[in-house]
Amino acid sequence: MREELLTFVSQRGTLLEPDAIEFLLVQQDPIAELEGFLRSCPETPFLVTLADIRHSAEIARTAATRARPVPPSPRRSAASIPASFRRLGERAADAGPDVRILRDITGRSTCEGTLEDFTRYFRHRFQVLREMLRRHRELGGAQDIAKAQRSTREIRIIGMVADVRTTKNGHRILELEDDTERVPVLLPADSPLASETVVPDEVVGIVGTVNGKGLVIAASLVRPDLPTTKAFPGTPGHARVAFMSDIHVGSRTFLDEKWSRVSEWLGGADEVAQSIRYLVVSGDVVDGIGVYPRQDEELTIDDIYGQYEALAGMISALPDRLAVVLLPGNHDAVRPAEPQPAFPTSIQKLFDSNVIFAGNPSVLSIEGVRILAYHGRSMDDLVSSIPGLSYQRPLDGMKAMLRMRHLAPIYGGKTPIAPEAEDHLIIEDVPDIFVTGHVHAVGVDQYRGVVLVNASTWQAQTPYQKMRNIQPAPARLPIVDLATGQAVIREF
Ligand SMILES: [Fe+2]
Numbered sequence: 001m002r003e004e005l006l007t008f009v010s011q012r013g014t015l016l017e018p019d020a021i022e023f024l025l026v027q028q029d030p031i032a033e034l035e036g037f038l039r040s041c042p043e044t045p046f047l048v049t050l051a052d053i054r055h056s057a058e059i060a061r062t063a064a065t066r067a068r069p070v071p072p073s074p075r076r077s078a079a080s081i082p083a084s085f086r087r088l089g090e091r092a093a094d095a096g097p098d099v100r101i102l103r104d105i106t107g108r109s110t111c112e113g114t115l116e117d118f119t120r121y122f123r124h125r126f127q128v129l130r131e132m133l134r135r136h137r138e139l140g141g142a143q144d145i146a147k148a149q150r151s152t153r154e155i156r157i158i159g160m161v162a163d164v165r166t167t168k169n170g171h172r173i174l175e176l177e178d179d180t181e182r183v184p185v186l187l188p189a190d191s192p193l194a195s196e197t198v199v200p201d202e203v204v205g206i207v208g209t210v211n212g213k214g215l216v217i218a219a220s221l222v223r224p225d226l227p228t229t230k231a232f233p234g235t236p237g238h239a240r241v242a243f244m245s246d247i248h249v250g251s252r253t254f255l256d257e258k259w260s261r262v263s264e265w266l267g268g269a270d271e272v273a274q275s276i277r278y279l280v281v282s283g284d285v286v287d288g289i290g291v292y293p294r295q296d297e298e299l300t301i302d303d304i305y306g307q308y309e310a311l312a313g314m315i316s317a318l319p320d321r322l323a324v325v326l327l328p329g330n331h332d333a334v335r336p337a338e339p340q341p342a343f344p345t346s347i348q349k350l351f352d353s354n355v356i357f358a359g360n361p362s363v364l365s366i367e368g369v370r371i372l373a374y375h376g377r378s379m380d381d382l383v384s385s386i387p388g389l390s391y392q393r394p395l396d397g398m399k400a401m402l403r404m405r406h407l408a409p410i411y412g413g414k415t416p417i418a419p420e421a422e423d424h425l426i427i428e429d430v431p432d433i434f435v436t437g438h439v440h441a442v443g444v445d446q447y448r449g450v451v452l453v454n455a456s457t458w459q460a461q462t463p464y465q466k467m468r469n470i471q472p473a474p475a476r477l478p479i480v481d482l483a484t485g486q487a488v489i490r491e492f
């Protein structure tokens with residue numbers, strides 16, 4: 001197919017960016033896809049990029065969705081949504097959906113897992129986060145560790161945390177590393193810094209002094225964090241986006257009655273339901289096969305394609321006005337290492353054209369509102385490293401990620417990370433909405449102007465969760481108004 005595609009490209013007198021080639025090759029009909037794009041251009045472009053191709057694919061999907069009528073449905077009550085939220089809503093506008101994938105790994109993976117790949121990956125992580133930290137006033141003029149170590153005055157350094165330990169006197173010692181040197185940093189037990197939780201592999205700035213033994217005594221610790229305030233951009237219309245996660249289709253504990261209820265409500269005449277134009281599903285959309293030992297005993301559908309087929313049927317029964325974005329999670333049929341690419345064509349083709357497939361994590365633009373969507377596997381590592389964090393309080397974990405500007409800072413824990421040339425898990429741009437799933441909890445909150453959503457689950461407590469005393473919060477639907485950023489949760 002590659003050769004046919006390249007022959008077609010040269011016949012048409014254009015060039016294809018390597019990423020665009022890889023992207024097209026996993027599509028059902030690469031040549032038709034490219035031809036469709038070229039037809040939309042007033043003249044043949046000199047170079048076709050990945051962004052061009054993806055944008056044109058979105059337009060095609062949008063057009064297909066727009067063509068389908070919205071079926072009439074019975075009215076149902078929705079008493080759990082407050083009246084204030086209800087009044088702000090309007091019927092979703094008649095314009096087509098506007099969803100763009102601004103960033104994910106799909107079609108761009110280059111790593112082979114070599115030692116060089118890891119070195120390059122960590123160097124990229126360090127450099128990007130160091131640049132963010134350098135913009136902080138407290139760290140202005142920060143020096144390389146090797147140079148700062150010889151200073152007798154106050155020093156400002158930026159490094160990646162290679163190790164964290166607590167001494168028997170309650171001091172905390174960080175081993176901080178940059179590309180020049182590694183240095184021990186003391187967070188004194190009698191300072192507020194001692195209670196600061198630092199996790200391995202995060203990148204922090206330190207202001208302090210060096211003692212005679214080469215130990216840095218920290219006076220303050222600076223994280224990349226978010227700017228202190230940020231306004232929600234707000235769309236002119238009042239379309240809303242609903243969030244789901246962890247549907248786990250195929251599992252014995254999948255809540256099909258609850259699903260029927262939400263499906264019926266979304267298709268009904270309720271004014272809030274009618275204003276929902278988008279549905280973002282943050283991974284674990286099916287239960288998968290062989291994800292954990294003896295999983296087969298927990299399955300009602302023991303064929304992976306069967307599970308996705310069942311999900312596709314459920315989604316096609318939702319109202320046609322919904323544009324649905326599906327991300328994979330750790331139970332899904334893509335590589336487990338993050339960043340995960342979107343579902344392969346063999347799965348995508350089971351779904352209707354109103355479904356958009358994105359990687360995990362991805363940055364989406366919905367009507368210009370920037371949404372960072374991440375399944376949330378790293379919560380497993382954060383919960384075991386940050387005292388006070390729990391599966392029931394995922395929003396605290398999400399705030400920690402935003403402060404570190406990284407979705408999965410801890411390397412070598414439960415979250416497998418693929419050493420791509422660029423670290424896609426860095427939170428480079430500040431999102432307007434940040435959504436995760438994975439922990440089967442639910443919640444909405446704000447952090448420095450970013451709307452936080454943990455998107456519940458459609459699976460009841462599993463035997464594994466029962467054994468570990470984890471209480472899920474299933475069948476809740478967080479809904480965010482794209483005009484205001486206001487968020488509510490509706491229970492089913
Ligand atoms: Fe899950």
Ligand SMILES: [Fe+2]
Pocket residue numbers: 284329330331375377437438439
């Ligand atoms: Fe998960």
